[in-house]
Each structure stands twice: as C-alpha cells, then as structure tokens.
Amino acid sequence: MAGSYDRALTVFSPDGKLFQIDYAYEAVKKGAATVGVKGSRCIVLGVERKAVAKLQDPRTIRKVVKVDEKITLAFAGLTADARVLVQRARVEAQSYRLTMEDEPSVEVMARYLARLLQRYTQRGGVRPFGVSAMLAGFDAVTAEPKVYQIDPSGTYFSWKANAIGGRNAKTMREFLEKHWTPTLDDDDAVDLCVKTLLEVVDSGAKNMEVVLLKIDPDTKLQTEETLSDDKLDAIIANIEAEANEQPAEAKDMAD
C-alpha cells in the first residue's frame, strides 16, 4: 500500500512509515551474507563471496576492511555506498585521534556512523545508504570483544552474534541463536561462523572470506588474520565430516 508515500524520503506514510528507509533495508538484504560472532577473546567476521565472472579477480573485492588501527568493519548491501561510508569512518577516526589524542572506541565509531546514516534519512534530495555495517573491535580497558551493527535507518545495536544480508539472514540468525554460547574459544567461534555461513552459502573456501580478530587479554595485543583458503577448506571439511557422522544422533540432538 505504498502508493504515493514511497517516492520522497521526507514524506511519512499515514501509518507512520518512511518507505525509502524500508526499501534501503531491502537493498541490504540483496547484499552478500555477513556474519559476526563474538568469542570470549575473539571476534569472527565471515562474509559470503558471491560468484564472480570468470575473468574477474575475486581477491580484489575486499569486504572486511579496517576503519582504524583497532576497528574493523564488514558490511552488507550496496558496495559503492559502503565505500563512501568506510571513507567517512576512516577520516572520522583520524579526526577523533587528532582532537582527543586517543583512539576511538567501537561504540564511538558506531555512534558516529549511526548519526551519519540518520542524517541521510532526514534531508531532502538525498537517499539513505543501502548498507548495514558491522563494526568489530575490543574494549581498550577490559579487552572485551564488541560487535555493533548500524542500519540504514541510523540505529545501532550491540550484538553477541548476528547475521545480515544474504539469501536468508533470518535463518542464519536463528542458527546463531541456537548455537551461540558466551564461552566460545577462538576455534569454536570460527566454526560457528562458518557453519552459519554454510546455511546459506555454497560449500567451499572460495565462496567465503573469514577474518579472525583476536586479543591477548594480558598484553592487549590485537591480531587480525584472514583465514587462508587451505585453512578454511579444512574447517569446512571437518564440519561436513561431523555432519555426516551424526545423522543417526540427530534425533538425540533435538532438544
């Protein structure tokens, strides 16, 4: 029943909706699946790598990017919009460092992006960003992992584990809800991320990119590792082997 209320961003529909923002969410859904999982001392970001043309080099498409020394961003939605957002975030991070003489926290960055995205929902002549972003980083003091999601409407939330974009974000989120626990170690977190992606993505390392962000709670040293194809393939093979071993026990698993 959008009728004539969905043309302009600055027009509410009679039942209080801003259709352009809803449609922006649709653009996000069309994007590649992106999963973020908090472990007890790590964060795993996994993105679907959609099939590219034969002659295209898949490695030139980077979907997990650094916004600041210690803040990483993954996104789902319109890639060009994401590029603009990432650039704004990077400049803001340096600007924050210049004025505060301190590094921005993940929440500060999330709030900035949220404010920015909201601005694009309340001005004439612009359209909202068709991007949902997932920001990942660790608390500077407690070393606690932090994952924030920012939506085209300009809202932001902290998540323990979440999935956006892709064929069926709902399925992925339900899978996460079923299997996430607060005490995942690095390997378990990677496993869960890959399993979640496998719900909607074809099997194989070439169809996904998985980045493991780790922190040592004592030294506060952070590392970022993009899992190599070999490693990923091994993990996927493991998962599939496990799945094959357990069809008989599947009935016991249902609880």
Add this chain to the structure above:
Amino acid sequence: MTDCTFGFVGQKHKFVVVAADRSAARSIVVFKQDEDKVLELDASKLLGSAGSAPDGVAFTEFIQKNVALYEIDNGTRLDTFATANFIRNELAQALRRGPYQTNLLLGGLDRESPLYADDEASLYYIDYLASSNKVNFGCHGYASNFILSIFDKEWHPDLTVDQAKDLVQKCIDELQKRFLINLPAFTVKVLDKDGIRNLPLAANE
C-alpha cells in the same frame, strides 16, 4: 618558540638523525625543559619543527593523522618524497590564507622496493614559506648560524651512527657555549632500518 632543529642523513649507512631542543618557553619564563618536538609521523618518518610552538604542534599532528589515514586507506605507507610534497602543499595552500609559522625537517627511510633500488635515507628542509628541498643536513632557527658551519666541515656521506652521535654532540656543545638562549636538553632521534630510537647523549639526561 622552538629555537633550534637540526638533522642530517647517513647516506652510506642508511640512517637519518633529527634533533630539536626541549625547551618550552615564552618571554622570560620557561614552562618545561622536556618538550618533545620531533614527531614520529609513522614508523619510518621523523618530523622536527621549529618556530611558533602552537602552529608547530597543530600542523605536525595534522600531518601525522593524514599520513595514518593514507596508510589505512591504501594499505601501504607514503614514501618520504611524497610526504614532503604533501607537507609542502599543505603549507603552500595555507600560506595565503592563514599561514603556519613553522619550519620543518622531515627525515625518512624508504625500504628497498620496486621504487627504490636500495634502502634510502633522506632529509627534507621545509620552511615556513612552503619551500622544500632535499638536503644532506639542515637546521632551522638561530641554530643554523652556529651549526651549519660545523656540518659543512664535519659531515660526509659515510658517517656511521657512532660518528653521528659525536657530530650531534659537537653541535649541541657549540650551541650551549655560544648561543645566547640557554638550551640545556635536546631530543635526538635516529631512524634506521631498526626503527626509531633516542640517541643517548649527555645532553639528553
């Protein structure tokens, strides 16, 4: 008011030294004697500033953040030449608007790469009117009246880091003997393939 910045390259041994005094003073009062005026732009660049203190700090920190932004955006560091040109350009644009009254010495080390046949250490002399020149040694401020002649005599391309230490000590001794303004301590940083470190001198304690 930074009175003195100086620096030189070790061409053969691939290092750069950038030094500056440590006094922060105004009129007849000294605020502190441990101000660090040699900013580390990134792990392979040093920027010493002389002249107006607030402009020096604001400008050099601005450059530092832009250099960091470049690295995050492009996944690779700016080389020294590009950085010098960026700095000079920023000074030039501000010159006829609201000039920064700061003189700079940019020392950098570029590692061997497709662009550089071998590691290269370089020093750029950038003054407040936005001129930029690649030099073997340079100094800003009143110090140049005393130190340039020492460099002319003692600098040669094959200096080692130990010899550099002696050369710096000579410069500091001369300043402390003959320069009107008391400069009891100096920041002396050396940049080579092992990174940036303070050069231990008597004057630094």
